[in-house]
Amino acid sequence: MFQDEMLKLANRSEFLEISINMKGNPKEELEKLVWDQMNMSSKNSGIGSRIRKLMGSLLVFICIAYIVCSLHLLMNTQSCWQSISCTMDCGKPKELTLAALNVSVKDSGSDTKKMAVTNIAVASEKISSIATDLKHIVFGIAASASLWETRKEYIKLWWRPDEMRGFVWLDKEVKPQRNKKEVLALPPLKISTDTSHFKYTNKQGHHSAIRISRIVSETFRLGLPDVHWFVMGDDDTVFVTENLVRVLSQYDHRQMYYIGSLSESHLQNIFFSYGMAYGGGGFAISFPLAKALESMQDDCIQRYPGLYGSDDRMQACMAELGVPLTKEPGFHQYDVYGNLFGLLAAHPVRPLVSLHHLDVVEPIFPNLTRVNALQHLFKPIKLDPAAILQQSICYDDDRKWSISVSWGYSVQIFRGIFSPRDLEMPSRTFLNWYRRADFTAYSFNTRPVTRHPCQKPFVFYLKNVKYDSPKRSDIISNYTKLEVAPPECRWRMASPETIDWIKVVKKPNTFVANKSPRRNCCRVISSKKRGMEIEVGQCREGEIISLQS
Known part of the structure; x- marks a missing residue:
């Protein structure tokens, strides 16, 4: 209130001062002064209008540019993550690109930000999984x-x-x-x-x-x-x-x-x-x-x-x-003694990475030195390392035989029907590191080599392996029977002792790390009097490992 009164007094004193200084007719001078002030006010209002229009145009331009840049960034981000190359399509190192994307999504909407962060996390995992050579x-x-x-x-x-x-x-x-x-x-x-x-x-x-x-x-x-x-x-x-x-x-x-x-x-x-x-x-x-x-x-x-x-x-x-x-x-x-056959013929559904204590155990192939036996194993490893020792189980429906293939190493044929649950367990062809310990002292399940003489397996070891053609579409591995005296058996059924060779056909199979582990399936293509041909590959839709009734 006090400030308003002072302002009125100041205006009155200013008016009086103007009136005193006027020369000639005070009325005409006052009208001229008022007219000049009105012209000045109209000029100022025109300038202010133009400034407001300019600021509005600038604001609209900034908004449009922001929207365009945001859409462009989102589109490039999506294409970058779809490509997942070493430096990505954005042309930046992996660490810098991820950092830039983290910064850019801060100004985006909540849903967009969540989606972008999720993509970053997924892509980061993929990058780290393929980076090591x-x-x-x-x-x-x-x-x-x-x-x-x-x-x-x-x-x-x-x-x-x-x-x-x-x-x-x-x-x-x-x-x-x-x-x-x-x-x-x-x-x-x-x-x-x-x-x-x-x-x-x-x-x-x-x-x-x-x-x-x-x-x-x-x-x-x-x-x-x-x-x-x-x-x-x-x-x-x-x-x-x-x-x-x-x-x-x-x-x-x-x-x-x-x-x-x-x-x-x-x-x-x-x-x-x-x-x-x-x-x-x-x-x-x-x-x-x-x-x-x-x-x-x-x-x-x-x-x-x-x-x-x-x-x-x-x-x-x-x-x-x-x-x-x-x-x-x-x-x-391989803290064991004796023969590694039971362990190698039932390898876990994971890639074979290493072998140890090879001076302690017997050669992994019969009739070869330890080093020569390992050289023989590396022949299939060179063609398909991910598949080496991977076990497949199938059945000869007509003869009622169970078949276990350890690719690149051996094939076993059993009289009768063994469940996959039994065949995936290693047979005890080896001894414990503590010689007085029995089979309960292993850190995994095992089974006896045979529970009945008629169920003793007929073993076929790898003879050779090669591609079927220059196109390398299939890998052919041949296995020959270990010459040992067959056990006495009075079962009235076909005996695998008549089989001398087995041919296994498979396609190169790169181990896919981000897929759940699953055994390959095998199928008996032809079963003759002296030989057998088996196909090994990924299980088909609906295929299970069992005897077909």
Whole structure:
């Protein structure tokens, strides 16, 4: 109120001042002044109108540009995720593209944002699953100088020097190899750092366990570029590297992963841990986990002087880092003695990644040396590594036979009808690591080789394998019968002893990691007096594994 009164007084004083200063007729001067003020006001209002129109046009332009850019971004985002290439169609590195998309969806609507974020998460998983290749894996192979001359033959079977990176870590120098071709066929040799200052108090073990447990950390310190995974193995470990890549590609190497498998011996797993990966069968550690391990492992080792070996020391450090074991049944420790046939003929529905303890067990093919038998196994591996040892089960309806195919290795024919539930269990052709233990001491279900003489299987081993034509549309593998005396049987039914050969036809089958595991089906195409032809492939719609009535 006070301010309004002051404003009125000011206006009156201004009017009086104008009136006093007027010359001539005060009325005419006042009218002229008022007319000038009205003209000035109209000019100002015209300018303001034009400014308002300009601002309105600018606002409309900005809105249209925003809508167009938003639609363009959404369309490009959708096309980017559909293509899923290494750098994507957007032409940006994966990390930068994902970050940009995360920023762009902040200004979008709620539903659009949720959909875009979901697409980002799905695409991120796909990118990480296909990113790993063989060149991204670095192998650390534990070896001893005393066994190097014999064990290096196993490494030659799977090592590809032009495609792989890795090192053999020895306890001391070995005699220099004069054969340059052999030197190039093996990984570079390195001598482990002295570990004598680490305390070791286990009276049953050996101090070298500390040296072996530090191989991953020592390999990490070499600073090799572009590493996704560090894979540990022994000098008598044989890897199927194509399947190793398949398995590791399912996991995001940017996260902390500790991947491996257990022992076949329940007692071993009880004594050590069911949460420990066995290094002989091999295990994989992602780069971030290897980095964390390297920074703390030496201190960690000092806290466990009483542990027995290298694997339990590694698992103790994994526990301190809070990383559990991710189990992959394709890694095989093979803590058994005797014949591996029962285990190989009923392999899990997962890719074969590794074999171990090959000096302890019998050759996997009869009448061959251990190394030659493995060379024979690598023939089908070269043609279809994902399918090696994968079991298929079918029946000869006319003769009432049960048939189990372990592709690339063996075929078994049984008199009578065995359920798939029985045939998928390994037969006990092997002995437990603890020789006094019986079949209850395995960490998986097993079955006897035979419960009745007439049910003893007739075994056919791989003879050769090849593509059917230059087009490579089918793979033909031939199997011949193991010549042993047939068991006495008085069953009044056809005997498989008349069969001398089996031909198996299959199409190359790349293991698809993002699909649920399922066995292939097999079908008897023709069954003759002396031979049989079988087709192996993906199960058809509605097909089940049973005897057709």
